[in-house]
Amino acid sequence: MKLRDKKAFITGASRGIGRAIALAFAKEGASLALGARSMDALSSLAYKIEAEGGNAVPIQIDVGDAGSIDAAQSAVDEKLGKVHIVVNNAGIAQSINVLNMDDAHWQSHLDINLTGTFRVTRAFLPGLIAQGWGRVINIASTAGKVGFQYTAAYCASKHGVIGFTRALALEMASKSITANAICPGFVNTEMTSAAARNIAEKTGGSEADALAWLKKVSPQNRFVEPEEIAAVAVMLASEEACGINGQAINVDGGAVVY
DSSP states (O other): OTTTTOEEEEETTTSHHHHHHHHHHHHTTOEEEEEESOHHHHHHHHHHHHHTTOEEEEEEOOTTOHHHHHHHHHHHHHHTOSOSEEEEOOOOOOOBOGGGOOHHHHHHHIIIIIIHHHHHHHHHHHHHHHHTOEEEEEEOOGGGTSOOTTBHHHHHHHHHHHHHHHHHHHHHGGGTEEEEEEEEOSBSSHHHHHHHHHHHHHHSOOHHHHHHHHHTTSTTOSOBOHHHHHHHHHHHHSGGGTTOOSOEEEESTTSSOO
């Protein structure tokens, strides 16, 4: 029970990577506040965790809205108490080339992926500092380390997440608070399936062919499973990871080797 007596807030917890992290944290003993826009999905996940002996409360949040973040932070304090761990997982990924990209597409990626990560962290940081112990875990991407065609807004936002993580890590280093990023490659989630559908639509090929092509981005010729990301998150959230700070850890089968 690596996270016994710890409390965590996870954004984007209703599906995919966020859901896997929530289940893994609960298994390790953490009490959870589950954040996302869909209360139905969150309530279902909270029920599952409670049925398995855990503790979880659903909290509605739109990380692209500053007022929603403030309201969520107050709700977490009221329903769960001050948290020790913040996982910034909520995000979007849409593709278009730069020439055809409008301001709304660009801004939405920055608002949700980057500014949302900053605002959520800022909202919960005083509580971490007051407790004298904390973990900030940001879900970035290998697109935060290298560029990919047709995803300039996404790449820019995730590069920003890594930069923010590194600066935060240095600011919090003397307060027993660490900040790290996890950088997944293509993960077996609905987001990857949506990317494959988009590729198929634009190329005239099949979704199956698009999925096969995306798998080949990894030298292992496979998608990473959400549970693999969750395992790294558990490690970073644990006491044993106190010396890991300011890192951006790839989980991509070796697609990006730095």
